[in-house]
Amino acid sequence: MPGSKFKNVLVIGGAGYVGSALVPSLLKKDYNVTVYDLYLYGDVFSNLKNKKNLTEIKADIRDKKKLFEASKNVDAIIHLACISNDPSYELNPALSKSINYDAFFNILEAAEKNDVKRFIYASTSSVYGVKKEKDITEKTVPEPLTDYSKYKLECEKVLLGREINGMERTILRSATVCGYAPRMRFDLTVNILTINALINKVIKIFGGKQLRPNINIQDVVRAYEIFLSAPRNKINREIFNVGYQNKTVEEIAYIVKNVIGGESITFEYVPTEDTRSYHINSDKIKKVLEFTPKYTIEGAIQSIVNAYNEGHINDGLNNPIYHNIKLMQKINLK
Template sequence: MSESAKHTVLVTGGAGYVGSVLVPKLLAEGHTVRVLDTYWFGDDVLSSVAGHPRLTEIKGDMRDRETLERGIKGATAVIHLACISNDPSFEMDPTLGKSINYDAFFPLVQLSKQHGVKRFVYASSSSVYGIKDEEKVTEELPLKPLTDYSKYKAMCEDVLEAARAPGFTCLTLRPATVCGYSPRLRLDLSVNILTNLAVNKREITVFGGSQYRPNLHIQDMTDLYCQVLKMPAEKIDGKIFNAGWQNMSIADIAEAVKAEVGPDVKIVTSKTDDLRSYRVSSEKIKRELGWEPRYTVPDAVRELVAAFKAGKIPDSLSAARYSNIKTMNAWMAAQKKAA
């Protein structure tokens, strides 16, 4: 990597599921990294790089302007991952969710421009499309978000586009559902939760099963963030790209998990009224940026199985830290108690 391609990168949410895999990669590529995170899911998720001379960890809330400025001053790039993630977590406290996912986005973008950030990468979501009948859901289709979580994700895309200016390169990525092992592991995502149940209960319950979900391995997701930091500005400025890989039905994901975990795993199918399906096409990002994922859903399952066998995922069926909703419940209870 040339000196000109090295950044001082602020990663908001850098101690989260994706961030805790991304941050070590950024350091390995020669970047200086600042992590701004509340560390709700543990202070040790970046232990593999703790004390690194090019890493600064800022434990704080990005809604606090002083904390935010501390993270941004001197940064040349921002990768914005921080949010209340997924619909159920957002709906637990919509006011909190809006304040983090939308209201805080304005000062983040404004201060980034003010302090000379050259490149801003925003993690939106493939959920902004809502339900589509099309086999290939492309970036050209209209957005019809169904929930407040996805609505504010889409609205932030507009905020970033309005702020775009010469010298302030802006890129929006719409990731599929990420899967695979992370030091800040989530076991509330489709592939991960089915693998957890298969390994530890030897039984998977599938609700419906015909619903499709777009999936992306966490290694591919984090590789993409690293790659866009090095790409010429004209290739990514003002662009919006889906970032996904395998569109699979829930039933097919369950079968893929069983194939990796063992033939004794039982799959039980239950009826559901929620038959929403999501597919995304990632042809545009392959065509324009040459990006193509390397890892599959079975790769993610094998990775998780190995982590279970190595004892890296203790208390996986009960510990709150693997679930965004359970962790938020605990945090909200602590806040009420403190008040």
């Protein structure tokens, strides 16, 4: 039995990095999972084709009709689909807005008309922008600096701002995710430092003193599962920061070096204009949902090292499949 009364779950954008770890975990817990995704990064569930409780729909969230069909008999939606990072967003701002913001209304309409009971939205801790405060809580006023973050915040407002048939809604503002997953991303801080150290033996540190909040992908999976099973009064219309270790980029580089254990790994300091530095506080999720992270940055790095040694990573530095911006440049999505 799934750990929740919401047995039928639609994971929109479920074939991405986070989804590729979340979906197998939900299947193991006996949820009936439908993945709705364009599969921009390939067929990540090829080894799960025999699972009776997995349905895959290759479609676009801008396609209202298909989205409506996919939302029938669904208890809960987890919405992860996105042009997900600043450079990819900026490659084609009009396209990105159509996916990250305009299509959000299609999803809500499909959810509303099909009487979906719970809606969980993947937002980001980058909605806060750069803050002087040391501890950024959910009460800190967000000041997003980029359109990617701005439209995340706009979707949050839309989601919380209207009454939708009593649908329960919750928002997860995730720190930067790290660790190995079947759809791997090497454009995220810990992951990129690790693959650089493995392949080049040099870790390029852009700046170094900026604080970056991180969370192991296994803990992100746990957080989504808790959001599925938590009682209404604890999560409805609530926003939760989900982060764990707030480390500087330089500290992360040292952790990578220590985990890999390479005496030969050197650091190269590169000046950067990206001085975004922030520190998120995740006490609310601990207090309200008793969620504390179980996995570490060290564990995330080790999972990448293991995958690399076992041959699961094919040209991690250049292969567009691992780098959202490179892939978006290559496919020229319309």
